[in-house]
Amino acid sequence: MGTLSVTFIGLILCFFLVLYSAKLFKQNIQILEVTCFLGIYFVFQSHTILLVQPTKRPEGRTYADYESVNECMEGVCKMYEEHLKRMNPNSPSITYDISQLFDFIDDLADLSCLVYRADTQTYQPYNKDWIKEKIYVLLRRQAQQASK
Numbered sequence: 001m002g003t004l005s006v007t008f009i010g011l012i013l014c015f016f017l018v019l020y021s022a023k024l025f026k027q028n029i030q031i032l033e034v035t036c037f038l039g040i041y042f043v044f045q046s047h048t049i050l051l052v053q054p055t056k057r058p059e060g061r062t063y064a065d066y067e068s069v070n071e072c073m074e075g076v077c078k079m080y081e082e083h084l085k086r087m088n089p090n091s092p093s094i095t096y097d098i099s100q101l102f103d104f105i106d107d108l109a110d111l112s113c114l115v116y117r118a119d120t121q122t123y124q125p126y127n128k129d130w131i132k133e134k135i136y137v138l139l140r141r142q143a144q145q146a147s148k
Contacts, residue, residue: 046116048072049123052079053110061110069115073138076111076131080104098139102132 045068053061066072080101084094105111105128113131114123 046118048116049114050075051110051112051114052108054108056109069113069134070138072113073131073135076105076135077101077139098136101135105132 048066048069048071050064050066050072051061052063064072064075066075080096081094083104084096085091088094108128111128111131113126115126116122117124
């Protein structure tokens with residue numbers, strides 16, 4: 001089989017997978033991830049666990065879980081905003097830029113994510129750099145939507 005026919009078959013499989021997923025969604029079954037082979041990926045929602053260790057003290061470790069990667073990234077932003085509110089209790093409003101947020105992330109002793117992969121039924125770990133990249137994409141998308 002040539003590359004074109006393999007790609008075409010992959011597209012057909014993806015199409016039927018999306019139709020089947022839509023049918024399941026209508027039946028109130030949450031679809032966590034829709035993945036197609038051959039490099040074609042759809043936006044997916046995967047359970048995500050955020051692991052946080054603010055300082056070197058291990059007893060300060062905590063975690064939070066989210067229904068999606070985007071919700072988790074919003075959670076990291078909210079964590080920083082809460083930190084800013086504690087540091088500036090008398091300020092009526094607080095503003096920050098992304099470089100300050102990234103400095104906050106870098107200053108944490110540890111920050112990582114575990115993202116559920118339905119295909120392997122495992123959690124994939126990701127580090128601070130991955131988290132910062134996902135936050136950048138999320139905030140850029142939000143800024144673009146706000147400017148429309």
